[in-house]
Every structure is written in C-alpha cells, then in structure tokens.
Amino acid sequence: MAHETHDANTHTKQLPRELGAPEFVNGWQRSALVVGLVCMVVAAGLGFADGRGFDVDHVLRAWLLGLMLTFGFAVGGLALLMVQYVSGGKWGLLLRRPLEAMSRTLPLVFIYWLVIALSLKKLYLWAAVTDVSAALKSGWINEVQAHAIEFKRPMLNTGAFVWVSLACFAIWGFYTWRLNALSLKRDEETLATTPEWIKRMENISGPGIVIYAITMSAAAIYWVMSLDPTWYSSVYGLLFLVGQAYQVLAFSIIVVISLSKGEPFKTILRQTEQHDLGSFTFAFVMLNIYLAFSQFLIIWSGNLPEEIPWYLDRVTGGWGVIITLDFIFHWLIPFTLLLSRDLKRNKKRLVLVCQWMVFAKAFDLFWLIEPNFKDAARNLHFSWGILEYAAVPAAMTAFWVAYFCMQLKARPLVQTNDPHLAEILEAEHAHA
Amino acid sequence: MAAREGIYGLLAEFDTPGDLIRAALQARKDGWRRMDCYTPYPVEEAAEAIGFHRNKVPLITLIGGVMGLAAMFLFQVWVSVWAYPLNIGGRPLYSWPAFIVPAYEWTILFAGLSAAFGMLALNGLPALYHPLFNAPNFRDGATTDKFFLCLEALDPKFDLAEAKKYLVSFEPVSVVEVEY
Numbered sequence: 001m002a003h004e005t006h007d008a009n010t011h012t013k014q015l016p017r018e019l020g021a022p023e024f025v026n027g028w029q030r031s032a033l034v035v036g037l038v039c040m041v042v043a044a045g046l047g048f049a050d051g052r053g054f055d056v057d058h059v060l061r062a063w064l065l066g067l068m069l070t071f072g073f074a075v076g077g078l079a080l081l082m083v084q085y086v087s088g089g090k091w092g093l094l095l096r097r098p099l100e101a102m103s104r105t106l107p108l109v110f111i112y113w114l115v116i117a118l119s120l121k122k123l124y125l126w127a128a129v130t131d132v133s134a135a136l137k138s139g140w141i142n143e144v145q146a147h148a149i150e151f152k153r154p155m156l157n158t159g160a161f162v163w164v165s166l167a168c169f170a171i172w173g174f175y176t177w178r179l180n181a182l183s184l185k186r187d188e189e190t191l192a193t194t195p196e197w198i199k200r201m202e203n204i205s206g207p208g209i210v211i212y213a214i215t216m217s218a219a220a221i222y223w224v225m226s227l228d229p230t231w232y233s234s235v236y237g238l239l240f241l242v243g244q245a246y247q248v249l250a251f252s253i254i255v256v257i258s259l260s261k262g263e264p265f266k267t268i269l270r271q272t273e274q275h276d277l278g279s280f281t282f283a284f285v286m287l288n289i290y291l292a293f294s295q296f297l298i299i300w301s302g303n304l305p306e307e308i309p310w311y312l313d314r315v316t317g318g319w320g321v322i323i324t325l326d327f328i329f330h331w332l333i334p335f336t337l338l339l340s341r342d343l344k345r346n347k348k349r350l351v352l353v354c355q356w357m358v359f360a361k362a363f364d365l366f367w368l369i370e371p372n373f374k375d376a377a378r379n380l381h382f383s384w385g386i387l388e389y390a391a392v393p394a395a396m397t398a399f400w401v402a403y404f405c406m407q408l409k410a411r412p413l414v415q416t417n418d419p420h421l422a423e424i425l426e427a428e429h430a431h432a
Numbered sequence: 433m434a435a436r437e438g439i440y441g442l443l444a445e446f447d448t449p450g451d452l453i454r455a456a457l458q459a460r461k462d463g464w465r466r467m468d469c470y471t472p473y474p475v476e477e478a479a480e481a482i483g484f485h486r487n488k489v490p491l492i493t494l495i496g497g498v499m500g501l502a503a504m505f506l507f508q509v510w511v512s513v514w515a516y517p518l519n520i521g522g523r524p525l526y527s528w529p530a531f532i533v534p535a536y537e538w539t540i541l542f543a544g545l546s547a548a549f550g551m552l553a554l555n556g557l558p559a560l561y562h563p564l565f566n567a568p569n570f571r572d573g574a575t576t577d578k579f580f581l582c583l584e585a586l587d588p589k590f591d592l593a594e595a596k597k598y599l600v601s602f603e604p605v606s607v608v609e610v611e612y
Contacts, residue, residue, distance in 0.1 A: 291534065296529065297529050297530070297532070297533070300529050301529075301530065303521065303523070
C-alpha cells in the first residue's frame with residue numbers, strides 16, 4: 001500500500017498571508033454565468049417547442065423546483081452555519097466562510113420567490129379556485145378538493161401565503177445579516193476575545209436553529225405541500241430540513257475541495273477533516289431515507305383515503321419508474337459509495353459523489369412537484385414542457401452559483417480569530 | 433506447535449506517541465517488518481507507520497449484513513405468504529414495505545456481530561498468554577502512559593546486538609529483551 005511521505009510530520013504549516021478567494025473563483029463565476037445564459041435560452045426555446053404558444057405552466061413548475069433547490073442552498077447554508085456555531089469543531093473553520101457566502105445569496109432567492117408569488121393562480125389550486133361551489137359544479141375540482149380548499153381557506157389564501165413567506169424571509173435575512181456582520185467583527189479583534197465570541201455566536205445560533213426549523217417548515221408547506229390542498233404529512237417540514245442539510249453538505253464539500261487547488265484552502269484542508277465531512281454527509285443520506293421511508297410506511301400502512309392518493313399519484317401510471325430511480329439516485333448510490341473510507345479520502349471521487357447528490361436532490365424535487373398537477377398525476381408522459389424541469393432549474397442554479405462566487409470573493413476565506421486555526425495548521429498526524 | 437524458547441523480541445519504551453511513530457516509521461523504512469506498536473489508547477498513525485495492511489473484516493461485515501437482510505426478509509415472506517397467511521386489512525400477503533424495518537434491523541445486527549466476531553477470529557484474540565507481559569515495564573506502562581515498539585526475533589533482519597544498537601539510536605527510555 002502506498003504511503004505518503006511522513007517526513008514533514010512534526011512541522012506546523014504556515015497560514016498564507018493572502019486569505020482572499022483564489023483567482024480561479026472568477027473563472028467559476030464566468031462559467032456559471034455562461035451556463036446560466038445557455039440554459040435560459042434552451043428553457044425559452046423549450047417553452048415554445050410544442051407549437052401552442054409559450055408553455056407558462058411547466059416553466060413555473062420548473063421554476064418552483066429551481067426555487068426550492070437554491071432556497072435549500074441559501075437557507076440550508078445559514079442553518080448549517082448555526083449548527084456549526086453551536087456544535088463547534090474543526091470542520092467549521094473550513095465551511096464557515098463558504099456557508100456565510102451561501103447564506104448571503106438570500107436576496108437572489110427572494111427574487112426567485114417573487115416570480116412564484118406573482119403567479120400563485122397558475123400553480124396553486126387553492127389560489128386558482130375562488131368560487132368553490134362553482135368549480136365543483138363545473139367538474140374542475142372534485143368533492144374532496146372542494147372540501148379541503150374550503151376547510152383550509154384560513155391558511156391557504158393569497159394573503160397568508162405572501163405574509164407568512166415575507167415574515168420568513170425577514171427572519172432569515174435578520175439571522176444572515178447578524179451572523180455575517182458579527183463574523184467579520186470577530187476577526188478584527190484579538191485572540192483573547194475568542195471565548196466571548198464563541199459564547200456570543202452560540203447564543204444567537206441556538207434559538208436560531210429552532211426558529212429556522214419552524215420557518216423552513218412553513219415555507220416548505222406553503223410553497224410545495226400546498227400544491228395538493230387535500231394532502232398533509234406531519235413530517236414534511238423535517239423532510240425538507242434534512243434534505244437541505246443533504247444538499248448543503250454535498251455542495252460545501254464540492255466548494256471546499258475545489259478551493260483546495262489554491263491558497264489558502266490548500267494549506268488548511270486536511271484529509272482528516274475531509275473524511276469527517278464525508279461521514280457527516282453520510283449521516284444525512286441515512287436520515288433522509290429514514291424520514292422518507294417512514295412517511296411512506298406509515299401512510300401505506302394506514303391506507304386512508306385522505307392520505308394514500310398522494311402516493312398513488314406518484315407511484316402509478318409510469319411514476320413507479322421515477323420513484324424507483326429516485327430511491328437509487330437519492331439513497332442507494334450515495335449510501336453505498338460513502339460507506340467507503342477510501343472514497344471519502346479521495347478528493348476527485350468525493351466531489352463526483354457530491355455532484356451526483358445535488359443532481360439527486362433536484363430529481364427528488366421533480367418527483368415531489370410534478371405529480372401534484374392534474375395532467376401529470378398517475379400519468380407520466382413526455383411533453384416538451386417536462387424538459388423545462390432540467391433547463392429552468394439548471395439556469396437558476398447556475399445564476400445562483402455565479403452570485404455565490406461573488407459573495408465568496410467578498411471576504412477572506414479563513415476566519416483567523418478561531419481557536420481551531422492552530423490545530424488545523426498542524427500536520428495530519430497531530431497526535432504524533 | 434513446539435514450545436518456543438529464547439528471545440521473542442526487543443522492546444523499546446517511549447514517553448510520547450510522537451517518538452514512537454518516528455521510530456516505527458524509520459524502522460519500516462529500514463526494512464523491518466516483524467514489529468508491532470503498543471499504545472495505551474488507539475493511535476491510528478502508529479498502525480499506518482508500521483504498514484498496516486487491509487484485512488478481511490469489512491468483507492466479513494458486508495457478507496454478514498447481506499445475510500441478515502436476506503434471512504429476515506425471506507423469513508417474513510415465508511411466514512406471511514406460506515406458513516401463516518393472514519388477511520390484514522385487505523393488504524396483499526406479500527407486503528414488502530412492512531418487511532423492510534425488521535430486515536433492516538437484522539442487517540445491522542448481523543453486520544455488527546460479524547464485525548465483532550470476525551475481528552476476534554482474525555486477530556487471534558482472546559490470547560491467554562503473550563510473551564510481552566514478561567517485561568515488567570510493559571505490564572506497568574502499556575495500559576497507562578507508555579508507548580512501545582517491539583522488534584520481533586522472527587524478522588530476518590533480527591540480530592540481538594545489532595537490533596539493540598538500532599533501537600537505542602532512537603533514544604528510547606529503555607530497551608529490554610523479552611523472552612518467550
């Protein structure tokens with residue numbers, strides 16, 4: 001078995017003087033913009049492809065997917081940042097600044113959300129149906145839907161949707177601003193202040209995590225679950241919460257390993273922490289399938305007419321293929337690969353698995369979103385519109401990545417006022 | 433096997449894991465193979481330093497896990513479909529979603545037991561006798577605060593005088609001969 005040379009064993013590394021983002025981040029930003037523009041053109045072309053005017057419906061559905069994905073990165077990044085402040089650990093030194101940059105992309109996510117908020121009637125049945133009895137009489141909705149829409153009206157109405165979402169954005173914005181501002185201020189002060197800062201960040205983040213869990217659940221329920229007004233699941237918010245950790249960790253690993261081609265991450269990224277991050281991601285792969293399967297098992301066992309149609313919409317009529325692939329993409333592949341210790345220690349392969357996981361997350365969102373609509377439920381069929389699910393989220397995510405790169409360049413990549421800095425600069429065999 | 437006699441090896445005692453690992457790395461580099469490190473707590477670098485190679489425990493664990501999965505899943509299929517078919521709320525006899533949870537539990541159970549017993553089977557534990565316990569400083573220090581490197585007499589490079597000189601060059605606290 002090949003071993004690296006251990007000669008440099010006892011030496012401590014020096015933190016490079018220049019802590020800004022390396023030059024090649026500009027390159028990432030440019031490529032992301034190009035990819036975004038190309039996908040945008042493709043998406044526009046696909047909108048007209050079936051020759052019946054612009055297919056607004058599918059573009060909006062795909063837009064919702066793009067929103068949920070980028071929202072997951074931005075607000076999930078904020079949440080993981082708070083988890084890091086509460087838990088501590090050396091991995092925080094690697095992830096803190098990338099996570100901060102992710103959280104600062106919230107304005108772009110808000111713009112994405114505005115598009116949804118302005119087209120509620122096109123997406124949400126409860127918003128489109130204003131006169132329930134007339135809609136029932138005309139055969140547009142069935143009795144179950146009529147009952148659900150009427151019963152849930154106090155919650156599912158345009159005003160509540162907008163105000164709850166705005167309140168959530170305000171809360172996430174507050175935490176983003178607070179944590180980002182304090183983090184810079186912390187760096188200006190001396191190491192003697194570190195214990196105080198750790199306490200301070202903890203005290204903000206602890207309640208922040210609870211508030212995040214509540215607001216994020218509200219957003220997931222309003223934005224995605226309410227697409228089908230008849231259905232509910234108490235684990236839905238938690239599913240999105242774990243899903244966000246899943247995609248945020250995968251994306252963070254990609255960022256950290258890609259950054260390690262240049263300083264300062266070349267110096268501070270050690271195999272030990274890379275391995276730890278891989279294991280951390282593995283835990284969320286497990287938790288994700290645990291929750292998804294529990295929800296399925298409980299609803300399948302209950303077999304109640306209020307709950308089971310949601311799964312029937314997504315399993316029958318060709319959707320069985322998609323849910324099987326979802327299971328393989330979303331769980332089986334990352335699970336089996338991340339079991340391997342060698343893979344977690346191999347930069348190139350770990351990045352490949354993480355890229356795959358981001359794709360799998362988008363695929364899972366497709367399975368969650370598309371069958372909510374009457375033309376697609378229990379009837380998976382090809383249309384030009386369905387390809388929007390690839391083009392629109394790709395464009396939105398690419399623009400998001402460009403914006404993320406901009407934020408990443410905005411501040412030094414390493415927090416210097418941190419007790420772990422000395423440890424992470426030690427050679428790999430720190431005990432030795 | 434005939435009772436062994438004579439020297440089992442030379443035992444060098446160190447105060448810090450760093451000293452131990454530097455010595456072990458150098459010894460491996462110089463061609464020593466029959467040697468072992470002994471530390472009071474797991475020092476992963478020590479295993480790497482003496483050229484720790486892969487073993488079959490992961491494979492045994494995998495096989496155990498797959499066996500547990502198959503056994504429990506098939507057991508439930510057998511009970512529900514052939515041995516004692518029951519109509520439960522009109523669900524099909526072969527209700528695989530309900531079988532997943534016990535099958536999963538057995539996967540973990542079998543994998544865990546296979547890992548534990550596979551490890552014991554391959555590493556020769558429990559051992560009722562080990563010559564190193566003949567060395568008083570090993571008995572006192574190996575489980576508290578000392579770090580040991582043992583060059584074993586079975587190594588073809590082993591020559592008592594030469595090996596002793598070699599170990600002393602690492603400036604250990606002591607070097608003692610250990611008998612079988």
